[in-house]
Amino acid sequence: MKEPITHSVTLKGALLSFKVIAACSLLLLASCGDDLKKEEARKAPDYKIQNGSQAGVVGIFDMPEMLTICVADSSDAKDIAFHMAQDYTLLEEEAAAIGAELDGKAPGVINYNGDAKNLKFECFLLIRQVPARQPTRCRVVALEAGKMLVYNHYGSYSMLHIAYDNIRRYCEAHSLKQNGPVRELYLSDATEEKDQAKLLTRIILPVEVALK
Secondary structure, eight states, rough: OOOOOOOOOHHHHHHHHHHHHHHOOOOOOOOOOOOOOSSSOEOSSSSTTTTOOOOOOEEEEEEOOEEEEEEEEEGGGGGGGHHHHHHHHHHHHHHHHHTTOOEEEEEEEEOOOOTTTSEEEEEEEEEEOOOOSSOOSEEEEEEEOOEEEEEEEOOGGGGHHHHHHHHHHHHHHHTTTOSSSEEEEOOOOOTTTGGGOOOOOEEEEEEOOOOO
């Protein structure tokens, strides 16, 4: 298994990225207490967590390692939807070619910056195990296990910046610090779910107690 990725993207950077994308209307797709140590994090077997349909902050969980196939890309804001659609098609083709079993159908993405002229992002699909063959146009990556704040956003993708504002305020109020890359899973199929109010995006933020 390859080493887990070590992204340096910050919550502020992710928030800025979504504000840029939302402003351009081009984004694709379709308390744990004052001290985290005072509450034992619940165990989550995978991204399908307990109370998973709850809106807003669901809780803090011990999330397992997430095995993925992923592809890095970049685009200006006006073309990002086209690029992401191509990336997911590529990932599905590669998964089929190497015999990788997908762990559900929820696609994911990580955004690295908020530069509308050169957005950097990484699209991924979850897989169940390391494939016998390696893909040729993408890579197999393990996303690290750890304590994660899980947030469910229901609604239009253009309003994701509101979710990031809520997460930022929650972390500030509970002395939590981001210590890893923001992960997003799109749990609704926007091509099938026509009611945007029902579209579910799960934001997964690695956290630790901030030093005072």
